[in-house]
Amino acid sequence: MNEDYLIRHQKPPRQEFAAELYRKISRPAPEKTGLATRVAPTALAFCVVLAASFLASLAARAAVISLLRDIGGVAFFETTDYPGADRPASVPEEILTLVEAQAQLPFSVGLPLWVPEGMAREESVRITRFSESHTPVTIIWRGIGAYLELTIGQAAEGHIVGLESLETVKINGQDAALVRGMWNADTKEWDRDEPWIGMTLIWARGEETYSLFSPQLSREELIRIAESIP
């Protein structure tokens, strides 16, 4: 009994099993009738909304809206009602260097002075143009098996999240929201307990809203990163 002995017992999966599993998982999602005509292939983090239309439809959604919460000046709607569209949205994006992006943005981009060891910032950043007044910039760090995304944008009027997904934490003494989970576009439910889903830390900073998202980093690491933004 040695390492070679243990390794020797590896065996390839049956070819029929491998082929059938691939057929099963790559089969197109079935078409649905009614309102949901097509399942979007991508998970949604959460929805940033403009309050006017959302509140206008609040009566219709009252049965499923649980709570409207304000955490550190950022509004959150907790609900069981999947807010996504049936298809991924096509939103104009620009990929730029950070310097180029900063020249176009009406706000300053604050970068963290600390990220976990081994993580490096990508040179390109992305500006997403939801509207003239809502143009968040997204900056990404990657490490071995780790991903971190910082999004800075003009304050939105609210975020739609799942029930019991919010925790109030402190960033340098200021309230911030830690959101656990994301909307699953396949099941149209909020996924929270799966460990690979990750967390998003959201807080107001002046006129902007900052959010830090990672599937791998811990709550403490996200807070530490946020606190290191000067």
Added chain:
Amino acid sequence: MMTKPQILPWCKPKSAEADFEALYRAELPRIYNFFRYRIGDGPMAEDLTSKTFEKAWRRRGSYACDLAAFSTWLFTIARRVAIDHYRRQKTETPFEQLASSAGEETPESLAEQRADFARLSVLLARLADRERELVALKYGAGLTNRAIAGLTGLSESNVGVILFRALNQLRSQWEEQP
């Protein structure tokens, strides 16, 4: 007006789908062998492998587009699937059942190998849960100690020590029960 949902932009769906087949081919044997060593051979290893890839496929838009990150993410899912399996089981599988299931549906010409793995499965089932998981990741899936450390949150040296002890325990029990 409601803005459109924000979509995690790690991978564009099209490229993710194109890449997924290659990733599937590369990772399937590793995940499958992880479950063989973690849970036992036979249909259950295939079922849990299926569950892992089905979950991964549903969330293929939300992984970083490099193999190392994908592999880590996939094993994170697999580990959780194994934990869920044990939670559902609640009662331990008798050793005799482990031994018999280890040899199911394999050709007769491999009888000796089957018997060997059945015997090994019994010994693996006697390891502590964490030790067995590390053995499955190391010798089943073929991960390095560094990758296992990244996945489990243990230090690399700690992984080495636990594996060393697990191997000693296996060796000792193997010799006690020829």
